Amino acid sequence: MTQSTTDHRLAIVTGGATGLGLACSRQLxxxxxxxxxxxxxxxxxxxxxxxxxxxxxxxxxxxxAALAREAPGLDALVNAAGxxxxxxREFTQxxxxxxxxxxxGGTQRLxxxxxxxxxxxxxxxxxxxxxxxxxxxxxxxxxxxxxxAVLQLTRALAHGWGGQVRVNAVAPGWIRTxxxxxxxxxxxxxxxxxxxxPAGDWGEPADVAAAVSFLVSPAARYITGVMLPxxxxxxxx
Numbered sequence: 612m613t614q615s616t617t618d619h620r621l622a623i624v625t626g627g628a629t630g631l632g633l634a635c636s637r638q639l640x641x642x643x644x645x646x647x648x649x650x651x652x653x654x655x656x657x658x659x660x661x662x663x664x665x666x667x668x669x670x671x672x673x674x675x676a677a678l679a680r681e682a683p684g685l686d687a688l689v690n691a692a693g694x695x696x697x698x699x700r701e702f703t704q705x706x707x708x709x710x711x712x713x714x715x716g717g718t719q720r721l722x723x724x725x726x727x728x729x730x731x732x733x734x735x736x737x738x739x740x741x742x743x744x745x746x747x748x749x750x751x752x753x754x755x756x757x758x759x760a761v762l763q764l765t766r767a768l769a770h771g772w773g774g775q776v777r778v779n780a781v782a783p784g785w786i787r788t789x790x791x792x793x794x795x796x797x798x799x800x801x802x803x804x805x806x807x808x809p810a811g812d813w814g815e816p817a818d819v820a821a822a823v824s825f826l827v828s829p830a831a832r833y834i835t836g837v838m839l840p841x842x843x844x845x846x847x848x
Contacts, residue, residue, distance in 0.1 A: 619645045622644040622688070623682070623687070623721075623725070625649045625721060628655070630816065631816050636657060650666070650667060669718075670712045676724060679724040685728035690738045693713060695710065696709070701752050710753035710757055722764070735778070735826065735831070737779055740761050741754070744782055745846060765780040779836065784845040786815065786818070804845075807848045812843065
């Protein structure tokens with residue numbers, strides 16, 4: 612992290628080079644942030660002078676501690692890194708533990724490690740919950756459990772850090788990403804899903820990024836501890 616980034620508004624986005632995290636990185640760059648993207652994978656490289664991507668494992672305690680030492684001040688932390696395991700792997704102990712370590716553990720570790728940097732600038736956190744924070748997925752118990760826990764972590768930190776750091780969450784619904792591709796390509800699943808969405812279509816990554824942009828902005832200064840669904844109304848239908 613260079614000195615030039617610390618002289619500007621700085622956002623860290625985990626999972627910032629894939630899927631919804633990539634969309635958030637693009638949006639925050641448009642908003643005028645310098646963006647440090649962290650993740651083990653990258654769909655594409657963003658060619659922007661204020662963007663840096665770093666290979667990073669959100670379960671690596673030593674790497675997180677080193678990151679915290681680099682960041683004396685931070686304006687926004689977006690915890691978009693997450694995984695899901697299919698074909699019954701979340702019903703195995705190893706599969707369950709891996710999902711929990713990334714989705715909940717990674718979010719918690721980054722929040723704790725970067726709290727002082729965020730407080731130094733009156734910064735904001737946006738965690739990635741999910742519609743499965745509320746509903747239980749019959750195929751993905753670990754993903755459901757992790758996202759339910761992310762919601763409660765968000766509420767607890769918002770309460771505990773009130774006045775220092777705002778902490779909110781977004782809860783994406785059926786958004787066009789690699790993670791949702793299997794359901795979208797399966798007519799037996801896609802039909803009932805679309806029928807239930809009042810907005811009538813799948814969401815786009817930019818829809819989620821717009822919500823994140825709002826939650827880290829001064830316009831949301833009096834909002835903390837909320838989970839904002841970005842699901843076209845799926846959760847109320």
